[in-house]
Amino acid sequence: MDTKKTSRFENYDCSGGCPVEATLEVIGGKWKGVILFHLLGETKRFGELQRAVGSVTQRMLTKQLRELEREGLVHRKVYPVVPPKVEYSLTEKGQTLKPIITLLQSWGQEHLLER
Amino acid sequence: MDTKKTSRFENYDCSGGCPVEATLEVIGGKWKGVILFHLLGETKRFGELQRAVGSVTQRMLTKQLRELEREGLVHRKVYPVVPPKVEYSLTEKGQTLKPIITLLQSWGQEHLLER
């Protein structure tokens, strides 16, 4: 009907850092989504997390956790005991991702997995 | 307090296809988020899309669009004219991603970009 713009998205300037892209860079790592998902509810030890995620290798789990830590999404608590004990949990900033992770999960269930 | 589980996330079986991971694989491609974002509001031609996204190369834009097409998220309409004209738009399935893309955007704005 009218030639007027019907959307607020069309001419959004993405050059030099689109928020959508930026967010995906933070949570889009190969294992980050799943990791965050498993930390949504509770603190987990390294080994627990690895078992929960499934097929991730130690190397990758460590790397992804370090990156999430650097982004301030995950907190790493080291207990000075032997054998070593390290617990991972979401920071407050990490908690704010909950709606996103939840949406990702429900969308995937509805549109991706056989049902 | 209690040792009872306080979350519904903890023991979710992710092995062999976690919904969160699956969804991220669909929208997590390097340019897919931004592409979807720019298609949220309106249909766009190839060239428009490329300019909107910014620094993406033709090759990558094409590749990512093909993948989104295969997932049934994006529709490709070819006009049999010369010079060629191709329009991209979201399918109905693609539209269902709107809440996710929107959330990604607002989260990124609030937590990632300087403010």
Added chain:
DNA sequence: CGGAATCCCAAGCGATACTG
């Protein structure tokens, strides 16, 4: 204009071994 094909470097990532 919108794409396909080729080339090629760099990053990603798994496997394995070692360590405090």
Added chain:
DNA sequence: CAGTATCGCTTGGGATTCCG
């Protein structure tokens, strides 16, 4: 237990060229 180190394959993705 929770890492780190090294190796080497595989993949991603940019640059460029050609085409209908």
